[in-house]
Amino acid sequence: MLKVAQPDRPDALTWVFLGLGLLLLPVGLYLALSAPPDVNQGYLARIMYLHVPGAWLGYLAFFVTFLYSLLYLFRQDPRHDRVALASAEIGLVFMGLALVTGMLWARPTWGVYWTWEPRLTTTAILFAVYVGYFLLRGAIEDPELRRKAAAAVGILGFINVPISYMSVKWWRSLHQTQSIDLTTGKIHMDPAMLQALLFNLFVFTLLYLGFVRFRSLLAALEARKEEA
Amino acid sequence: MRAKYLIGLGVILGALAYLIFGGLGQNLVYFLTPSEYLQDQGRYQNRPVRLGGLVKQGTVHYDKDKLELRFILTDGVAEVPVVHKGTPPGMFKEGQGVVVEGRFQEGIFRGTNLLVKHSEAYQAPKAGWTPEEVRKLIEEAK
Structure with missing residues (x-):
């Protein structure tokens, strides 16, 4: 994810991720809209094809922030901090997407937009922690102290990701448990729906890889301008 | 360091x-089961609580004129009669898992908010479910 020299333009791999992601996005949409409805929820279940990839990217992006924050603390290389920053920003956007689509899904199925049940509460805390990450970055003038403090939040804040993911199993909740359960490997989904969901997860992941490389480069250009 | x-x-x-x-x-x-509530009634008296359980089969009565929904909430052991003001949510049906917010008054649980739980399993309908059939279902429900 990192380059030794600092180029002015995104490299070929970044363009491949972005191009492929944007190209396949309509295909994902087509698959989502042609997937069969659910027996109980009808066509409402299709919000899933946006909601689940959004949440997945949030978790993934915060994990990358965690990883690069650790790297930064050990190596003290500002490039690692820039990747952590880029990933946290993208994670916040996609976690926000998951929260909004989740609310739109909750109203017609559960009956309310929001309720303080464990999955929603832990995810709201997760979201707030990464909002705090950017508040902190904005509040500290000294670049080195800023990077260190941000790395600490990037590492400690990540604990919320497994808590949010496992919340539906650890506590009594209104939110259903995982349909693709990574802890047991069980899948409770029609094959046609699973196909559409996995494809959208793949497309979103491609986009994430493109975004994070692009945003890291922007951060590098910003830093260079600041120094000059 | x-x-x-x-x-x-x-x-x-x-x-x-x-x-x-x-x-x-x-x-x-997040919610209590009816048996947990009944075991420790004193603690929850006159306090808003959430009760969670299943809607007992054959106990749903909806008065369209008074907008009053009555059903029995069960966790398989204990049962609680529930009265809820308002229309039942779209996915409310007998045997469904629900969470009711409200408080007890004279042995009846008066709900102020009714939340419907749904499962994590997604299945395609056996046959049909074309857009026309869905439209028909929606129109019938009105």
């Missing part, structure tokens, strides 16, 4: 883990 960071991290992670797996878990209860 590194050892200092690691020890600090360890202490904080340990504290968080203790909070999560230890005491905190016991206090984070």
